[in-house]
Amino acid sequence: MTGDSVVLLVDDDPEIVESYQEQLNETYTTRTAFSGEEALDELDETVNVVLLDRRMPGMTGDELLELIRDRGLNCWVVMVTAVEPDLDIVALEFDEYLIKPVSSSQLNDVVERMLTREELDAQIQQIVEIGSKLATLEAKLDYDQLQESNHYRELREEFSQLREEIEVTEYEDDPYLEATVENIDALLPNL
Template sequence: MSDDTPLVLVVEDERDLAELYTTWLAKSYRVRTVNDGRAALDELDDEVSVVLLDRRMPDLSGDEVLDALHERGLDCRVAMVTAVEPDTDVIDMGFDDYLVKPVSKEKLTRTVANLLVRDEYGEGVRRLFSLASKKALLESETKTNALEESEKYQGLLDDIESLRAELDDKLAQLSEDGDLTRIYQDLGEDGSKD
């Protein structure tokens, strides 16, 4: 594989599971595998495109690793892959997707591919994907009446609506200014030069 192939960091304290994830991903991606949070911190660098992060680990939790990743300003996508059932606490966490174990090969590989596609978009669109993932996760894993009573969940819905409106406004502004047409023309010109 070339150095341009995306690098996935698997952080999983169950060694057999870590090896399984690595086997599933190794055909399409470069993969680094670590079995604890401290080792994850050593392996996190600008080369990492996607992190698959267990939440519950003995020495340093996945939540703490996630915080450290953001403190370092690393620009990679993160999927929590964990047996921890989600609650509204996930709304404030800075991950892009959340998978509840057990996870199938198809689900894991599709998630990595989707995260890499998301990475091609601007920050606003990536944030909208992240918020929408949290909304879908909570709606699939939490009782409806508990969500309706949750201020955090209602705040999440407000954030999604606000961000959608902001992105729609930006797209409309580009369209009104003719910038959207110029962007497509520029893309067409770039494509014809290759």
């Protein structure tokens, strides 16, 4: 998951970008940009996570974030900024918000959380697809037909295995992950 992951570091302060790069380079592939305009040149479908400053001359981080979302780029965006959050963040479509200064462990933790969410989202899509098939079969076939079907048993087993993989106890401090698991359990209680 992490070795091939690309993190784009966007900040107008070269010292901050260099510091972040040093802290993340061992685990991730990093790209750098010192302005919103440069970041647009670096952004493509291979970028998994963007660490983005809000205050930059020219294009602000808020404006860049809006362009990222408008372009439909499938990446996680973490605002890493000295700007204290206010009601103005309600309209911003970021995934997490960190206040500078940030430690090496905070940077690594937030990137890892974003990548875990990425992996979890793919698992969720798969489990919902299988759950939908199971629900359809259970609504259309009687109990004996289901018990005789190898395909049904295989789907149930695959569903159970995926459900076990989605246990994210090591990320209990991440409200997104906890809510996601709770939503799966609520949506698919009988499976």
